[in-house]
Amino acid sequence: MKYSLTAMLFLLVLATSLAQPNCNYFKLNGEMKRYEACLEAEKAAGHYQFSKEYQQVFDRVIQMDPTWAYPYRAKSVAYLKSGDFIEWKKLIDKAVEYDTLGYLEYRGWCRYQFFRDYKGAIEDLLLLKKLTNNDMGISVNGHYHLDIALALCYKAIGKTDLAIDLILEKLGDETYFVGVYDQLHLGVMYLEKGNYAKAIEFLDKQKKINDLSENRYYAALAHKALNQKEAYVENLSLAREYYQNKQRMHDVYTHHMDKVYMSTIENEERNGAN
Amino acid sequence: MPFKIYEMKGIPFALFILCIFFSCSAQTEQQQEYLRWIGDIAHDPKVDEVDFEICGSDSMVYQYFSLTHEDHIKEEKPYIEDYFLKNYNSVNLDQSGWIRIRFIVNCKGEAGRFRMTESDENYKERPFDQKISDQLLSLTKSLDAWNGFETAEQPIDYYQYLVFKIHQGRIEEILP
Numbered sequence: 001m002k003y004s005l006t007a008m009l010f011l012l013v014l015a016t017s018l019a020q021p022n023c024n025y026f027k028l029n030g031e032m033k034r035y036e037a038c039l040e041a042e043k044a045a046g047h048y049q050f051s052k053e054y055q056q057v058f059d060r061v062i063q064m065d066p067t068w069a070y071p072y073r074a075k076s077v078a079y080l081k082s083g084d085f086i087e088w089k090k091l092i093d094k095a096v097e098y099d100t101l102g103y104l105e106y107r108g109w110c111r112y113q114f115f116r117d118y119k120g121a122i123e124d125l126l127l128l129k130k131l132t133n134n135d136m137g138i139s140v141n142g143h144y145h146l147d148i149a150l151a152l153c154y155k156a157i158g159k160t161d162l163a164i165d166l167i168l169e170k171l172g173d174e175t176y177f178v179g180v181y182d183q184l185h186l187g188v189m190y191l192e193k194g195n196y197a198k199a200i201e202f203l204d205k206q207k208k209i210n211d212l213s214e215n216r217y218y219a220a221l222a223h224k225a226l227n228q229k230e231a232y233v234e235n236l237s238l239a240r241e242y243y244q245n246k247q248r249m250h251d252v253y254t255h256h257m258d259k260v261y262m263s264t265i266e267n268e269e270r271n272g273a274n
Numbered sequence: 275m276p277f278k279i280y281e282m283k284g285i286p287f288a289l290f291i292l293c294i295f296f297s298c299s300a301q302t303e304q305q306q307e308y309l310r311w312i313g314d315i316a317h318d319p320k321v322d323e324v325d326f327e328i329c330g331s332d333s334m335v336y337q338y339f340s341l342t343h344e345d346h347i348k349e350e351k352p353y354i355e356d357y358f359l360k361n362y363n364s365v366n367l368d369q370s371g372w373i374r375i376r377f378i379v380n381c382k383g384e385a386g387r388f389r390m391t392e393s394d395e396n397y398k399e400r401p402f403d404q405k406i407s408d409q410l411l412s413l414t415k416s417l418d419a420w421n422g423f424e425t426a427e428q429p430i431d432y433y434q435y436l437v438f439k440i441h442q443g444r445i446e447e448i449l450p
Contacts, residue, residue: 050311081339082313083374083435083450089397115372116439116447252339254450261350
């Protein structure tokens with residue numbers, strides 16, 4: 001149930017983040033300049049976001065209404081996906097300048113996902129947390145609540161205890177729908193802290209939500225540390241099986257934190273018993 | 275005699291203003307010039323390898339993420355990380371930021387048309403010391419990590435990039 005709700009939220013976020021604005025809204029509000037710009041923006045429909053035609057439509061939209069955040073965000077996506085951090089940042093900064101609440105979550109998340117700009121992402125997400133009264137919502141790809149993304153950034157800069165506290169707080173909230181990788185990351189944090197029992201506890205919980213090669217691999221390491229050979233072998237074997245079946249962390253554009261690869265598993269198979 | 279703009283009267287002055295106007299327009303036009311897609315790399319015989327050719331045409335080069343599940347990397351991402359870890363010599367300089375090296379992989383898995391983008395930690399464009407940037411470019415050119423693709427209908431060429439997050443002259447992360 002929780003999983004399907006997460007999927008629904010994902011679709012909702014996708015729909016809202018990529019949706020073309022309703023131009024009539026501006027007309028009804030008497031914002032005629034924005035209404036005209038919005039009609040122009042509709043001409044991008046059907047053009048690939050990387051294409052010259054798409055970019056030119058939004059250049060015209062920006063000329064018509066330079067303080068509308070939407071066209072800057074629309075233009076920025078192709079730069080982000082092509083790894084052009086300079087042009088992406090210029091454009092998304094404009095979007096955030098003109099609609100902070102609307103685009104801060106996107107900028108904060110992308111700084112983490114695409115450029116591992118942990119400090120920048122933390123800055124954005126903390127501001128968003130404040131502006132939204134601690135209700136940041138989920139990442140644009142639907143994989144994480146932004147509180148969990150914030151925790152991952154904390155871990156990356158060495159503040160693992162803070163990261164653990166943040167995730168535990170989130171998981172303790174009865175209204176929170178557990179994310180597809182939350183328990184996995186928490187388990188790995190405990191593993192890295194040397195708290196193997198806690199690591200196994202959360203990696204086991206991950207099994208019930210979204211059983212992956214990753215949670216099996218890290219569970220194997222935790223069992224190995226506790227000299228539980230049978231559980232170690234079983235989990236490592238399942239890590240391989242799941243990996244081969246593509247039952248693993250995946251994102252189209254980037255690689256997740258704590259992602260495991262076949263070479264990682266094979267390396268453990270070769271050297272793990274030593 | 276020093277040039278004084280207020281001495282320009284009548285038609286010469288109007289011409290001068292028009293000239294500035296069109297010069298600004300030309301600049302705006304130039305800023306808005308695009309290739310087929312954002313991130314496309316046109317062949318430049320002055321800098322590109324003579325022995326690199328794409329299999330199809332420039333108008334048919336894909337993006338790496340249009341390909342199937344991670345299969346474009348031969349040995350998976352840890353292979354690339356290990357390669358740079360072993361071969362990159364950290365440079366003891368107080369320079370941090372990002373370097374993107376973007377290139378095309380042809381249908382045989384060969385890479386070419388390398389282009390570099392560099393910024394500081396605030397995403398402001400600025401070159402790194404060449405001991406850092408040239409080293410990364412040279413290693414990326416020598417990296418043999420990409421799979422080539424061909425379908426029954428056509429050979430596949432695609433754009434790939436590596437972003438290096440640099441902290442004080444050493445590689446902190448390799449993306450995407």
